[in-house]
């Protein structure tokens with residue numbers, strides 16, 4: 244790294260947290276250090292929800308406040324403006340998981356459209372996160388073949404409705420100058436999602452990048468997909484947006500493959516995933532004339548690699564081309580120290596009613612406690628800041 248950046252400066256990392264917030268976060272991280280305890284707490288949280296026990300306030304005051312920005316858009320706005328004071332942008336993400344009805348997909352679409360208008364009014368550098376599984380039934384998507392098969396009329400009509408919903412999102416984002424990050428989910432839905440998002444990039448990413456797809460680099464086929472996408476963009480004269488993640492559904496993917504007696508689409512070991520993630524970072528940053536990149540990761544080594552490559556490829560306008568993003572409540576050391584050093588950094592900021600956010604929160608707790616070293620690293624930094632503040 245040319246610039247000497249301390250990504251572990253705890254004073255900068257937690258400046259935005261009051262003493263009370265810091266203590267609460269420390270308490271949560273102390274609890275989730277123990278995977279067995281997380282499993283136990285998960286059961287209790289599910290019981291609270293199932294039997295509608297009047298303990299919602301307890302969840303709200305504790306784990307909800309660490310990982311969620313509020314129960315509604317107005318509460319999220321307070322978090323967004325607090326982050327903005329520290330130079331950190333927001334990727335607004337509504338967390339509620341609905342059922343598979345058409346009614347639910349329409350409500351989700353309306354929520355996303357309202358969010359785009361909302362964040363567009365808040366700041367010039369705004370983003371929304373979108374899960375395509377909220378707009379059409381994943382079981383239907385899994386059955387759609389994107390190549391070599393002529394779909395029947397019903398499938399065609401349904402796909403048309405789905406495409407139209409996605410287009411409404413992109414078109415409004417285009418009017419409001421809001422960037423859209425399409426999340427990646429299960430591998431079995433990804434071919435259809437790739438096809439849809441590529442068509443949106445070709446339509447809206449002309450001379451600017453508004454539409455981003457997500458590449459899960461734990462998948463064995465993503466480097467070749469990345470290379471293919473870059474070639475297509477060059478051939479047809481549009482730009483591409485790539486959000487790079489390692490991937491959050493590893494166990495699920497392996498289980499599916501095992502059940503179907505197929506080879507797992509996910510690398511068999513951690514090292515291969517890391518190599519693939521870092522290779523994607525290198526390809527994207529080298530191709531910065533065509534690709535705008537978001538490193539959505541809590542991995543400090545990958546962030547440091549990107550900082551080196553920004554220098555190596557002399558990406559002087561990196562603020563508009565290279566983004567760093569972490570989940571709200573996680574790796575504040577990276578987010579806030581990057582922002583302080585004038586890199587474009589953001590938080591994925593989920594919001595939603597406490598009851599509806601619980602599945603999201605439980606995933607965060609389980610993910611944190613299962614990623615080796617993640618929780619203890621967070622805990623140690625929080626502890627250092629508490630002792631620095633002498634509280």
Ligand SMILES: Cc1cc2nc3c(=O)[nH]c(=O)nc-3n(C[C@H](O)[C@H](O)[C@H](O)COP(=O)(O)OP(=O)(O)OC[C@H]3O[C@@H](n4cnc5c(N)ncnc54)[C@H](O)[C@@H]3O)c2cc1C
Pocket residue numbers: 425426427428457459461488489490491492493509510511512513514516539540541542568569570590591614615617
């Ligand atoms: C802003 C943001 C947006 C995100 N959006 C998405 C999204 O759209 N879709 C999605 O799937 N995830 C998404 N994620 C979640 C992301 O995939 C997880 O945070 C990630 O899995 C953790 O990776 P890391 O780089 O932060 O941390 P690290 O701790 O460096 O990596 C942990 C990851 O490495 C991989 N890994 C660990 N062990 C093995 C193994 N034995 N074999 C193979 N691979 C292994 C897994 O992917 C594991 O999650 C997002 C994360 C962020 C921060």
